[in-house]
Amino acid sequence: SGLPVVATPAGGVADHLRDGHNGLAFAPHDVAACAAAMRRLVTDPALARQLRTAARATAESLGWEAELDRLDAAYRAVLSAPRAA
Numbered sequence: 001s002g003l004p005v006v007a008t009p010a011g012g013v014a015d016h017l018r019d020g021h022n023g024l025a026f027a028p029h030d031v032a033a034c035a036a037a038m039r040r041l042v043t044d045p046a047l048a049r050q051l052r053t054a055a056r057a058t059a060e061s062l063g064w065e066a067e068l069d070r071l072d073a074a075y076r077a078v079l080s081a082p083r084a085a
Helices: 032-044 046-060 064-080
Strands: 006-007 022-027
Touching: 006 032, 022 032, 022 046, 032 046
Parallel strands: 006 022
Antiparallel strands: none
16 A cells, blocks of 8 residues: 555564565554554655665565566476486
C-alpha cells in the first residue's frame, strides 16, 4: 500500500522487519513506543519515505512472482548441472 511499517517483531513479521531499515519496531504491548514510532514518521518525512521504499522492496521480494523466479532459477541450475556417470 506504500506505507511505512510500524509493528512488533513477532511471528512472521520478525523474519522480515528490520528496524530502521524497512520499518519501525516496538516491543509488544508497549503502547508508548508504538505511539513514538508513529510520531517519528509524522515528524520525519524523509525517514517515512525511506522506510516506505524499503518496505515495498521487501514486500515485492516476498511476492509470488519473485518466489517463482527463485524456483525457476533453482530448477534451471539442477537441470544444467553435469550428470554423474
